[in-house]
Amino acid sequence: MDFTLSEEQQLFRDALAKFVQNEYAFEARRKIVASAQGWSGEVWARLAAMGALAVPFAEADGGLGGSGVDLMVVMQELGRGIAVEPYLATVVLGGGAVAAAGSPAQRQALLPGLIAGERQLALAYAEPGARHDLHDVQASARREGAGYVLSGRKATVLNGATADTLVVSARTAGARRDAQGVTLFLVARGAQGVSLSDYRTIDGLRAADLVLDGVRLGADAVLGPVDGGLAPLERAVDLGAAALCAEAVGVIEQLNALTLDYLRTRRQFGQPIGRFQALQHRAVDMLVHAEQVKSIVCLAASAAQSADERERRRAVSAAKSLVGRSGRAVAKEATQLHGGMGVTLELPAAHYAKRLTMIDFWLGDSDWHTERFAAASA
Amino acid sequence: MDLHYTPEEQAFRAEVREFVRARLPRDISAKVLGHRRLAKDDYVRWQKILHERGWIAAGWPVEHGGTGWSAVQQHIFDEECAAAGAPRLIPFGLNMVAPVIMQFGSEQQKRRYLPRILSSEDWWCQGYSEPGSGSDLASLKTRAVRQGDHYVVNGQKTWTTLAQYADMIFCLVRTDSSVKPQEGISFLLIDMHAPGVTVRPLYLYDEEHEVNEVFFDDVKVPLENLVGSEGKGWTYAKYLLGHERTGITGVGASKRELALLKEIAAQQAKDGRPLAADPVFRQRLAQVEIDLLALEMTLLRVLSSRTKPGPEASILKIKGTEVQQALTELMMDALGPLALPFSRTAIEEGGSAAPLAPDYAAPLAARYFNWRKTSIYGGSNEIQRNIIAQQVLGL
Numbered sequence: 001m002d003f004t005l006s007e008e009q010q011l012f013r014d015a016l017a018k019f020v021q022n023e024y025a026f027e028a029r030r031k032i033v034a035s036a037q038g039w040s041g042e043v044w045a046r047l048a049a050m051g052a053l054a055v056p057f058a059e060a061d062g063g064l065g066g067s068g069v070d071l072m073v074v075m076q077e078l079g080r081g082i083a084v085e086p087y088l089a090t091v092v093l094g095g096g097a098v099a100a101a102g103s104p105a106q107r108q109a110l111l112p113g114l115i116a117g118e119r120q121l122a123l124a125y126a127e128p129g130a131r132h133d134l135h136d137v138q139a140s141a142r143r144e145g146a147g148y149v150l151s152g153r154k155a156t157v158l159n160g161a162t163a164d165t166l167v168v169s170a171r172t173a174g175a176r177r178d179a180q181g182v183t184l185f186l187v188a189r190g191a192q193g194v195s196l197s198d199y200r201t202i203d204g205l206r207a208a209d210l211v212l213d214g215v216r217l218g219a220d221a222v223l224g225p226v227d228g229g230l231a232p233l234e235r236a237v238d239l240g241a242a243a244l245c246a247e248a249v250g251v252i253e254q255l256n257a258l259t260l261d262y263l264r265t266r267r268q269f270g271q272p273i274g275r276f277q278a279l280q281h282r283a284v285d286m287l288v289h290a291e292q293v294k295s296i297v298c299l300a301a302s303a304a305q306s307a308d309e310r311e312r313r314r315a316v317s318a319a320k321s322l323v324g325r326s327g328r329a330v331a332k333e334a335t336q337l338h339g340g341m342g343v344t345l346e347l348p349a350a351h352y353a354k355r356l357t358m359i360d361f362w363l364g365d366s367d368w369h370t371e372r373f374a375a376a377s378a
Numbered sequence: 379m380d381l382h383y384t385p386e387e388q389a390f391r392a393e394v395r396e397f398v399r400a401r402l403p404r405d406i407s408a409k410v411l412g413h414r415r416l417a418k419d420d421y422v423r424w425q426k427i428l429h430e431r432g433w434i435a436a437g438w439p440v441e442h443g444g445t446g447w448s449a450v451q452q453h454i455f456d457e458e459c460a461a462a463g464a465p466r467l468i469p470f471g472l473n474m475v476a477p478v479i480m481q482f483g484s485e486q487q488k489r490r491y492l493p494r495i496l497s498s499e500d501w502w503c504q505g506y507s508e509p510g511s512g513s514d515l516a517s518l519k520t521r522a523v524r525q526g527d528h529y530v531v532n533g534q535k536t537w538t539t540l541a542q543y544a545d546m547i548f549c550l551v552r553t554d555s556s557v558k559p560q561e562g563i564s565f566l567l568i569d570m571h572a573p574g575v576t577v578r579p580l581y582l583y584d585e586e587h588e589v590n591e592v593f594f595d596d597v598k599v600p601l602e603n604l605v606g607s608e609g610k611g612w613t614y615a616k617y618l619l620g621h622e623r624t625g626i627t628g629v630g631a632s633k634r635e636l637a638l639l640k641e642i643a644a645q646q647a648k649d650g651r652p653l654a655a656d657p658v659f660r661q662r663l664a665q666v667e668i669d670l671l672a673l674e675m676t677l678l679r680v681l682s683s684r685t686k687p688g689p690e691a692s693i694l695k696i697k698g699t700e701v702q703q704a705l706t707e708l709m710m711d712a713l714g715p716l717a718l719p720f721s722r723t724a725i726e727e728g729g730s731a732a733p734l735a736p737d738y739a740a741p742l743a744a745r746y747f748n749w750r751k752t753s754i755y756g757g758s759n760e761i762q763r764n765i766i767a768q769q770v771l772g773l
């Protein structure tokens with residue numbers, strides 16, 4: 001067994017780390033978050049130039065053929081800077097669905113542009129009232145001639161408003177919560193009948209609610225098997241969840257470092273507050289969380305693309321469950337140990353703590369993944 | 379032992395309930411129950427309604443315009459107001475500086491300030507904490523130097539809650555640097571409109587302008603604004619802190635929040651059925667409800683004993699804030715992904731943060747983050763544990 005990164009992976013990590021540290025400092029990020037678009041096109045172009053957008057895609061699609069571990073390396077470094085660029089939405093979720101289910105023509109049409117940084121994607125699967133269930137789909141796709149007509153609603157679509165193409169799940173057969181009968185479609189953002197309302201999320205990102213009202217699509221818009229879209233959707237979301245867990249590692253490590261620094265420098269009662277044993281033990285617990293999370297994320301990264309469905313589900317859900325619980329715990333402690341400074345937006349700590357807490361609300365929360373883990377382990 | 383309210387107490391509850399039902403403005407209770415941000419006027423309007431009825435100062439003695447209610451009556455009053463969605467009473471004048479003025483202030487100070495507190499004419503804020511002095515409050519540096527018939531104050535306070543609305547601030551200031559830190563502190567009342575006072579906003583976690591930095595630059599304060607004697611400020615401040623800690627328990631508000639949480643859990647779905655029926659969520663909710671029930675009994679047990687709460691008040695502060703935080707967390711969790719959308723406008727003016735999310739969802743994640751403050755302010759929960767360890771356990 002070997003937990004070390006290859007030399008190539010280390011070099012890539014170091015280059016990204018340097019980029020994030022130098023060009024994604026607190027003030028720079030603050031400006032990006034406050035901008036109209038909510039993320040930086042310049043940063044995106046740099047990520048493309050570094051090859052980061054190519055990581056998970058097959059060489060035949062113009063990608064680097066990277067593994068789940070390669071993806072983990074990228075996400076950890078982005079997490080360290082709590083970067084808000086739509087890497088998860090475009091590369092991992094949208095790109096992942098296209099890579100998992102797309103025909104050669106669809107992959108050719110979408111992935112090279114994505115990899116070059118010219119095309120944005122989003123995965124629109126969540127519906128109001130469905131919570132985290134991928135199979136709870138009410139949006140409908142009715143056959144009409146050779147094509148389909150889509151109607152329905154999708155909530156909290158990450159990067160929805162800046163995506164050029166949306167991957168949308170809709171029901172082609174069966175009842176609301178049936179596993180069979182879900183189909184994925186490629187929908188252009190500008191298509192007639194598509195309306196998107198964009199908003200901020202509390203962790204500094206942008207999402208959109210999507211209403212589809214009689215959107216007409218050709219047969220070439222179907223992504224993957226008709227009625228059998230749940231499997232590729234689940235694969236893409238699992239890869240997304242594993243990536244999100246890797247991001248959490250970066251967030252936790254950075255937040256722990258910030259907190260430790262605060263314990264060393266903030267003085268009360270004539271000494272650094274880090275001298276108080278009550279706080280030392282809490283800082284130790286934060287470190288234990290970080291180590292446990294790092295380990296489970298290695299497991300999830302290794303199994304995220306596994307052909308063994310059960311192995312994949314167990315590893316990804318184990319990671320997301322633990323990240324949810326540990327992430328919240330670390331965020332709470334970091335806030336508390338910063339005292340009043342922890343609850344203001346003046347210091348980076350609060351921004352990290354917000355993102356870390358809310359990671360539990362994307363792509364399945366801790367309760368949901370704990371249950372899924374139990375089901376997969378039975 | 380009899381854990382029932384007496385018939386008199388029950389009659390009192392009915393009277394309060396009827397009054398609140400009839401007089402609490404609906405637009406204000408809608409904001410409170412919807413977790414929207416309140417404006418200054420919302421607080422003041424409700425306080426004036428209570429003042430008119432003679433119920434604004436539940437804890438004050440009758441001679442100063444208080445109700446003379448027993449501790450249990452005060453609790454019933456608090457519970458009824460909270461349940462109906464009344465705003466909290468801003469404590470800085472009513473519950474913090476007023477008891478100090480009554481106990482240690484001059485006749486002139488009592489005559490001048492107490493009626494203006496009762497009528498909400500003056501909005502007070504609390505000037506204790508400084509950038510370098512939070513938990514270690516006694517190290518504070520803001521200086522007041524005597525010059526003829528006034529003090530000249532220089533320095534900075536921080537975390538000053540709602541100072542942007544305030545007419546007056548009560549401050550701990552250093553009047554003597556040559557003695558032990560605790561002995562050189564005095565309690566000073568300062569006009570926020572005086573030349574040399576500047577207020578700068580600080581934004582909390584949820585982008586709310588709730589606290590401020592307050593700067594004093596050669597501010598002239600008349601000598602008559604000193605409370606009690608010079609160098610005794612620390613004693614007065616400690617007298618006040620006990621009041622602050624029982625107030626922070628928030629049992630009435632937590633009971634209301636629990637009821638709101640149950641409504642949300644009934645409306646949200648999980649696995650195709652109401653979240654309220656989900657075994658995992660039910661357990662988590664029930665555990666908080668049990669904690670709250672025990673807390674309520676603990677509070678009543680403390681309140682019905684005749685002696686004034688001592689260091690036990692710290693137990694109420696710790697558990698009270700833990701229950702409040704657990705409730706904000708469950709409420710956010712109940713929403714699932716609908717907790718994510720954020721809109722300041724929705725929180726301030728109403729409406730939803732996302733078209734497909736219900737209005738009630740908009741403020742809940744922000745509130746969870748904002749409520750992290752409760753284990754930090756009023757003496758952090760670590761400091762409360764230190765107090766209990768030393769003064770109750772004798773460690």
Ligand SMILES: Cc1cc2nc3c(=O)[nH]c(=O)nc-3n(C[C@H](O)[C@H](O)[C@H](O)COP(=O)(O)OP(=O)(O)OC[C@H]3O[C@@H](n4cnc5c(N)ncnc54)[C@H](O)[C@@H]3O)c2cc1C
Nearest residue numbers: 336337339340504506507512513537538539751755758760
């Ligand atoms: C929202 C909000 C509103 C507030 N409103 C007011 C107000 O109106 N007026 C006012 O005067 N103040 C106000 N405060 C200030 C509040 O009282 C202080 O934040 C609090 O006393 C903690 O001080 P600090 O923030 O400097 O943290 P620090 O004292 O620096 O503490 C940092 C961390 O160290 C811990 N710590 C410190 N000493 C010890 C020790 N000996 N043992 C173990 N742990 C320790 C603390 O518990 C905390 O976790 C407010 C604060 C907040 C957050």
